Amino acid sequence: MEQLILKDGNVFPDKKVLKCVLKEDFSIYEEFMNSLSELVITPEWNYYKDGGAWLCKMLLKKKNMGWIAVFDGYFSVTFYFLERHLEAISELDISNQIKEDFCMAKPVGKLIPMRIRITDSLSVKDIITVIQFKKGLK
Numbered sequence: 001m002e003q004l005i006l007k008d009g010n011v012f013p014d015k016k017v018l019k020c021v022l023k024e025d026f027s028i029y030e031e032f033m034n035s036l037s038e039l040v041i042t043p044e045w046n047y048y049k050d051g052g053a054w055l056c057k058m059l060l061k062k063k064n065m066g067w068i069a070v071f072d073g074y075f076s077v078t079f080y081f082l083e084r085h086l087e088a089i090s091e092l093d094i095s096n097q098i099k100e101d102f103c104m105a106k107p108v109g110k111l112i113p114m115r116i117r118i119t120d121s122l123s124v125k126d127i128i129t130v131i132q133f134k135k136g137l138k
Helices: 015-038 083-090 096-104 121-135
Strands: 042-048 053-060 063-071 074-082 111-118
Touching: 015 042, 015 063, 015 074, 015 111, 015 121, 063 121, 074 083, 074 121, 083 096, 083 111, 083 121, 096 111, 111 121
Parallel strands: none
Antiparallel strands: 042 053, 053 063, 063 074, 074 111
């Protein structure tokens, strides 16, 4: 299993740290952050002692839209949905691989995780589609 990389609670994951960790994927991270800003989504980095790493909540006002996690050389975004959202998600204009992975994901309580590894601009587009879908949920 892949390990989160931002484990030092004393080192805030600022641009300098993220650029060092993400390497060539840092430009994709910046593109993603710019897209979040356009959607009025606020990133909030916190160190979580229970997981021993930094994670970033994506907030729309007070609503948690998803989580950003950083691994060695890449980052991912995880969303959580209820079973009743499965059919609507299957209709989204996102990668079939994301849909297949989501259908195979093991629920965490009543929530089903959708984890998307960000590798290119197309991944960013897929995540923006999912965020726009989640913004419309009650």
